[in-house]
Amino acid sequence: MIVVGLVLVAVGTVLFHLLSPWWWTPIASNWGYIDDTIVLTFWITGTVFIAVILFMAYCALRYKHRAGVRSEYRPENKNLEWWLTIVTTVGVAGMLIPGLFVWNQFVTVPAEATEIEVMAKQWSWSFRKPGKDGKLGTTNVRLVNADNPFGIDPKDPNGQDDVLVDGDNLHLPLNKPIKVLLRSLDVLHDFYVPQFRAKMDMVPGAVTYFWFTPTRTGTFDILCFELCGVGHHAMRSQVVVEAQTAYDNWLNQQMTFKKALAAVEKRAAENKQLASRKAAADIVATIAAD
Amino acid sequence: MNIIEQLRQKPWTAEQVRIDDAHGGRAYVLPTAKLGLRILLTAITVLLSLFVVAYSDRMVVSDWRPLPEPWLLWLNTLVLIGSSVAMQRGLIAVRQGRIERFKASLLVAGGSAVVFLLGQLWVWRQLVELGYFAASNPANAFFYLLTALHGLHLLGGLVAWTRLVARLTHGDTRRLRMGMELCTIYWHFLLVVWLIFFALLLYS
Amino acid sequence: MAEVGAEIERIGPAEVEDVELYHAKSWITKYVFSQDAKVIAIQYSATAIAIGMVALVLSWLMRLQLGFPESFDFIEAQDYYQFITMHGMIMVVYLLTALFLGGFGNYLIPLMVGARDMVFPYVNMLSYWIYLLAVLVLVASFFVPGGPTGAGWTLYPPQAILTGTPGAGAGIVLMLVSLALFIIGFTMGGLNYVTTVLQARTRGMTLMRMPLTVWGIFTATVLALLAFPALFVGAVMMTLDSVLGTSFFMPTIVSQGELLKHDGGSPILFQHLFWFFGHPEVYIVALPAFGIVSDLISVHARRHIFGYRMMVWAIVIIGALSFVVWAHHMYVSGMNPYFGFFFATTTLIIAVPTAIKVYNWTLTLWRANINFTLPMLFALAFIVTFVNGGITGLFLGNVVVDVPLSDTMFVVAHFHMVMGVAPILVIFGAIYHWYPLMTGRMLNEAMGQFHFWVTFLGAYMIFLPIHYLGFLGVPRRYFEMGTTSFIPESAHTLNEFITVVALIVGVAQLVFFYNVVWSMIKGKKAGHNPWKATTLEWQTEEVPPGHGNFGRELPVVYRWAYDYGVPGAEDDFVPQNHPPKRAPARAAE
């Protein structure tokens, strides 16, 4: 019975793997190496798993209890144990070493990568790109308010031409390496697009990063991958990967920090005129509410 | 015997059986209670050093504004040293069987530990009056945290001390001596902890 | 071995002073405020299983939501997050840790090393009552305004104490207080387990003659004594952040449009502290399982454990290494990315001693004489599920592979297989194995078979497919997937299937509980040593063992714990306390 059970588990597992329609979504970035490392890991570990179960099944079949039989008395077998240790070590090294090489690529951002910033807050995304100067302005959380949702330092010249994308999807040009700088205003979040394979947590009080190159055009879902409160599962956006010209078109329509500031100032001037009228209206409203 | 060597024994072989059969059952000659205390102190050491790690990690950040050092802290430190010295004298006395002297030292040790705790509370009051609240700066927060932690451990020691005093009335000298040894080790340990904390607070 | 003529004279004098045994004076001190380790063990186990049932019911509610997202009005997003948090925390800390160390540790350590009781019985009793208090505080958090915390069992700040998270007020504070209490209580118990193993063994019981169960529990306790302080530090500092508004872990934050007072803290510091505790913690629940399963396999396969010394070393090495791998939970946390090299290497190195353990379990079966009793079945099922979960750990440990898999359902599948299924199967096996000792009766075999097959195959069917959801990219801790382009409709069908199986497996546990109660009254009488085991707990005068464990005299040990199938011996096993060249072992009645 248990022999059948064990074999069933081994065969069932393999069959499930072969027949399963659930597997990676097709990749859309340069991180094919990650997929390769997974496949390699899969083969090494999968073989060991099946081998261990089948060995157990064999023992269960062959050494079932029989009256009058004694088990072998041989407390250890040094050679066997050494061999098993060495083979396992080789197996582990075979997975680890390629893995570390890929990780080295992962943490080494190419010099030509353009920076973009993704900013998270409960429970929405916004994005910022450097303007013509190619540099993002520095920020401070204390500067964040309705008029300056990114908290950009107005005194930093690098920040003036930054392109702000608030409430729209993120657009990226095809085949250009990108360094994604990640920032959060409140709690931990995590920026992940399954097709890109790369993700990183966003930590308030710090800026984290990862890099990748989009290799396929299309529209992909952005999901938040770190528990961030009741809205965690609903914290979505999309990223559109498109050819350079389409991308440039999109970029030109976006608001820059300078323009945003100007708009704010204009509004402030109008507001001053409105202020007195509004104050009067407020009083009326409060009275009415009572 | 070396632990590595012990772990290399083959308990099923005839030679090893001969050795093992002579084994008396315990790993250390230490009295059990002392070993228990040492294990407890190891755990406490890990606990306190992790606090210190967190402390130094946090100190790097620019918003760290050190506290003033109340002179009272120096006085408290002296009192605590006195407490430890009294403990040690008590231990020597109990070893020599001089009960009266032992009683006196024990009371002095406990009394000065209480004085130390009151002194620490006084320091807290002073700081609060000066407006150094826990929430206003991490340096303050750590100061309150570390002193509280040390104080609580000392309070725990005082519970053991009280039991020792209670035992004094029974006059069970064998157990008195063991209790006194344990208390003394613990007292010295807490003194060292305090000196480290104090140095850390001065350093910042 | 049997032919060695080691005479009785060789046995050294008893160095263990016979402790002043604690004697109960009344019913209350015998059964309630008892200082007898065996009673404390039962108290611990009963409390742990009771609170574990809460966690089990929570897992059904979670599965219902995941399988049928739109159908249950009473499960809102905030409820769901509270469910997973309490489910995870209870299962890991309040059920498994308490049951393995407080339950099995208390029952088995003194009996297996030949001691009359734990060395500090009074502290041992306190340990249980503080644990109970911790559980009550935890339960209380269900009933405070805002409910229990919904921050995930990892309790990461700033989220855990901000308003966007359910239970951010009273819930999280009670959780932290309860954890602090648990740690204090555990430290008291742990002090006992370690000191008892070191100082209270009976004559002839060298370290290397101890059964692996004792080794596993002993090492796990040492780990716990060193790891829990890290959680304590994190819990205390977070409590202060939450209650006093300090900034240990809290940076400057704009929460839902409002600038908070905190400034400068580092959330990642908490993660380091948490996982410096958290990773050893997963081995704290794994090592006792390793130890126990070794003994189950050996007894029921009627063969010595293969490579005993390697097994001991592996336990010790895994224990030590488990302190230098913690940041493999933080590969994508935004910590210094260069740490990835170090932690990936240490993490994968741990696989080697673990693999040796797996090999030795299977090699014990080789040329054995296997009885397929219930404990044996559970042990085999443990190996299958543990290896499955262990190798998925290798995926996650290899830092690049973790990047896409982290925080997906793959991680959920990994740790359920390796922690939620494998050690639970060992617990069941252990209960079937030691129930006769604790009650004097056997558990019913037919009910046991049913329970085994449904639990083993069912649990495997629940968690194997979840890996594939993880590959697909389904995130963990999602109240519902909503519409997501890369997730096909078939994945929802799969989720429904998993939910149905989980409910079936859950209901099958009722059979087990029924069996436990029924057999207490109607079960077959077990007699002495029904499994013909060599270890000391089966050699007591009375079954179940009475007060003081071993009649008037402590047993004396003459051999290691694994003398099964000794050539030339009369029986196929020789109990540890049987002197050489004397009457053969007393056979089972």
Add this chain to the structure above:
Amino acid sequence: MTEATKHVEGQQHPIGIYIKIWGWLFVLSACSYMVDYLHVQGYLRWTLILTFMVLKAGLIVAVFMHMLWERLALLYAIILPPVLVLVFVAIMYYESIYTFVTRQLFFSVLTGA
């Protein structure tokens, strides 16, 4: 320790073991010099040099200070936890610097805020 074996075999150490250890110490020292000689730089350099140093120290403690063998078990038990905590300390040290540097790099300082 009272593992009552002091008078039993296994306590004398054949001279061969000392020679072997000398050999190992020599090899380890050679390794350290090689690190220098080959101009290995950066983190790797210090990692290697420290590793060799620790190995040497371990050997010396384990063998030459055999007077300590009686108490060595105690020593290990006492040393191991602090070593583990030290790993934590080292990692946290680099981590705090990393946090500090990223904050300097990306966040503007508000004077007078």
